[in-house]
Amino acid sequence: MNKATEIKFTKSFHGELPRPAPQVVQHKELPFDWKDRATYGDLLVRDYLVLLENAYSQHGEVPVALQRQVVGQLQLYFATDQRERAPTVIVNEAMAQRFHEVMRQIMRFVSSAAVASLDHSRVSAEVKHALLSYKNLEARSPVAFDAYDHDQGLVRLSYYIHGSKPGEEFFVDGRATQPAFAKYRACNFFRRILLRQRIVWLPVAAADSLRVHLDGRQVPVA
Structure with a gap:
């Protein structure tokens, strides 16, 4: 059996940003409009995936601050879906497939350290692990x-x-x-x-x- 990596989440993050980072679109409604089908596909592509791809193209990497900003907003999807009467219940199979495909593409640009840096008092360990699951870890x-x-x-x-x-x-x-x-x-x-x-x-x-x-x-x- 392959040796599994142990994932530890720290309470703080001390990374430094060497250059100004692009900014994520600030939605007027955070949390998102969960009843809008575009929230689970088109919005993710337009406001997150394209931004990360452009940042990578320009800098050769995605600035740490941008990674943290992106994952800090995307964790709301998973925290909301955990609720007992979650508005995300509208997601059907086709929407779910698109959502997970786009999330997997987004998480290619977000490091495990950026996920770990999320405030432990606001973001549960399970939500952090849900985000990391798109990296196909043995951990x-x-x-x-x-x-x-x-x-x-x-x-x-x-x-x-x-x-x-x-x-x-x-x-x-x-x-x-x-x-x-x-x-x-x-x-x-x-x-x-x-x-x-x-x-x-x-x-x-x-x-x-x-x-x-x-x-x-x-x-x-x-």
């Missing part, structure tokens, strides 16, 4: 300890997966331990599964230590 996020069930003595661990599922081993106080519950959750956006989230509940009542191995290597648990 995963760090393992997170995100819940504890006091009644059953269980801890919840989770991480996001791009590509192949890694081999897993869990050790509680040095002993190999099987999860009490485990599943892979599909992360669906605009009629497509873009990545998966692994969720496991481990019995750790009165335990002193917990280790996680993925593909035979110990990984940190945050």
Whole structure:
């Protein structure tokens, strides 16, 4: 199995822009007009893809500030689609196909670092991973300890997966331990599964230590 890259999102970004950057069109309505079919295709091409292509043609690369500005607006698509009663429900199969094709072209010009620079207090890790999914990565996020069930003595661990599922081993106080519950959750956006989230509940009542191995290597648990 190919070794997967670990994707870490930092809280801040310290990149410098060596030259003035082109500006994204500032829409009068942000969030976008989700009921307009053009929002999922033509608008993306006109206001984002063409701008990025032109910047690349002029500079040989897309300025970091422009990448961040673009991805800072495009994340709204995914955050909106996550809502329980999302207005993006109007997207049919043909619209979804166009949307994902254009997003894939756009993300060719946006670095992983630009995605990571998005404010963690405003943009969820799942939305960031959705954006990164267009890069066809073989990667995963760090393992997170995100819940504890006091009644059953269980801890919840989770991480996001791009590509192949890694081999897993869990050790509680040095002993190999099987999860009490485990599943892979599909992360669906605009009629497509873009990545998966692994969720496991481990019995750790009165335990002193917990280790996680993925593909035979110990990984940190945050």
